[in-house]
Amino acid sequence: MTTALTYPPRKLGPEQEALRAEVRDFLEKDYAAGGFQRGQEAMARYDIEFSKRLGAAGYLGVTWPKKYGGRELTFLDRFVIVEEVLAAGAPVGAHWVADRQSGPLLLKYGTEEQRERFLPPIVRGESYFCIGMSEPDSGSDLASARCSATRVDGGWRLNGTKLWTSLAHICHYMIALVRTSPVNPENRHEGFSQMIVDLHAPGVEVRPVYNLAGEHHFNQEVFTDYFVPDENVVGEIGQGWAQVMSELAYERSGPERILSTFQTLVELVRAVGDNPSEVEARAIGRLTAHLTTLRGMSVSVAGMLADGKMPVTEAALVKDLGTNYCKDVPETARLIRPPETGAGGNSGYEAMLAKATLLAPSLTIQGGTREILRGMIARGLGLR
Numbered sequence: 001m002t003t004a005l006t007y008p009p010r011k012l013g014p015e016q017e018a019l020r021a022e023v024r025d026f027l028e029k030d031y032a033a034g035g036f037q038r039g040q041e042a043m044a045r046y047d048i049e050f051s052k053r054l055g056a057a058g059y060l061g062v063t064w065p066k067k068y069g070g071r072e073l074t075f076l077d078r079f080v081i082v083e084e085v086l087a088a089g090a091p092v093g094a095h096w097v098a099d100r101q102s103g104p105l106l107l108k109y110g111t112e113e114q115r116e117r118f119l120p121p122i123v124r125g126e127s128y129f130c131i132g133m134s135e136p137d138s139g140s141d142l143a144s145a146r147c148s149a150t151r152v153d154g155g156w157r158l159n160g161t162k163l164w165t166s167l168a169h170i171c172h173y174m175i176a177l178v179r180t181s182p183v184n185p186e187n188r189h190e191g192f193s194q195m196i197v198d199l200h201a202p203g204v205e206v207r208p209v210y211n212l213a214g215e216h217h218f219n220q221e222v223f224t225d226y227f228v229p230d231e232n233v234v235g236e237i238g239q240g241w242a243q244v245m246s247e248l249a250y251e252r253s254g255p256e257r258i259l260s261t262f263q264t265l266v267e268l269v270r271a272v273g274d275n276p277s278e279v280e281a282r283a284i285g286r287l288t289a290h291l292t293t294l295r296g297m298s299v300s301v302a303g304m305l306a307d308g309k310m311p312v313t314e315a316a317l318v319k320d321l322g323t324n325y326c327k328d329v330p331e332t333a334r335l336i337r338p339p340e341t342g343a344g345g346n347s348g349y350e351a352m353l354a355k356a357t358l359l360a361p362s363l364t365i366q367g368g369t370r371e372i373l374r375g376m377i378a379r380g381l382g383l384r
């Protein structure tokens, strides 16, 4: 039997629009004062001082309880803040994972001691986390992960390797998915646990991996008898798989999945000017219409999260459509307005287009590949 996916329309209210005006004002002033550089794929770019200013302004951990420094705002409020920060092309990589998913994970599964220790510095924009899921031979098939921890007095000894870890070299902690009991061939999802790894402690080596653009974004981490104290185990031993799956719902649903190449669209509109040709007007109209629809779906997912739901399939569909859209932006731009030979620099249309073209292949890989997401969506629809 097939199941329909629905995206109930959500309207952002006057409180959210007031918040939007406030955030936009903060960003405009910060930019005007030379506070940050505009760019694309904001999650991959970082500026630690900017993250601290964002924290000081009260824009991180906003949905979290006040006792941990949060503001107890809704997911719709968070949506507006994130949307404005991304649309401004601000560098959010340092605090991104901590704010989006490590904090919510600790709120859901962490101990009170962990929340008190880890959440306030995240809210201040001073503490950064990365995601330790993928390994050299485990990406889509995450259940084949081999990084393992064995029980010792007072904690766990961790050995193995994680790979493709975004910005681990500037993070303080990783939340790693590790095997804490041998593989059960009947159920490979059993026997995983999540642990907080201090990336600066002995027994962990963070090695750079350079991407297609020649940038140091990824890392490989090698754990050699690294000691994880019991107080750094997140949730229950053996429940890591279910915990990771709930984390992915936060990872896949946000406006970042539709805005990764937004600055290219902005610069395309500027480059075309007030008198576009028919082809240009049609292409820009189509890109804008798609963005508007995707944004409606993304707001709807934020609304479902605000209602306490776990819209895993709905979020997967937004990620699949959104990241394909983000790839479509530079492709369309290149066709209707080819870059001039030799044009470069750090700003303007040519620079944004060049950057977007280089980053585009990664968009449909990170956070779950296109094929994996489509498999999940098909399952969610009852088609497989």
Ligand SMILES: Cc1cc2nc3c(=O)[nH]c(=O)nc-3n(C[C@H](O)[C@H](O)[C@H](O)COP(=O)(O)OP(=O)(O)OC[C@H]3O[C@@H](n4cnc5c(N)ncnc54)[C@H](O)[C@@H]3O)c2cc1C
Pocket (backbone or CB within 6 Å): 130, 131, 132, 133, 134, 135, 137, 138, 139, 140, 141, 163, 164, 165, 166, 167, 362, 363, 365, 366, 367, 368, 369, 370, 371, 372, 375
């Ligand atoms: C920019 C970027 C940032 C990343 N950051 C992180 C991070 O911070 N932390 C982290 O843990 N990981 C991170 N990753 C890793 C990412 O999660 C993996 O690359 C992704 O899950 C795919 O795994 P893989 O690279 O091993 O490819 P594979 O799993 O080997 O897949 C290769 C190809 O085979 C296809 N395929 C695989 N299995 C199936 C199947 N069952 N059915 C159909 N097709 C299939 C895939 O869709 C893909 O096209 C990042 C990746 C990128 C690109």
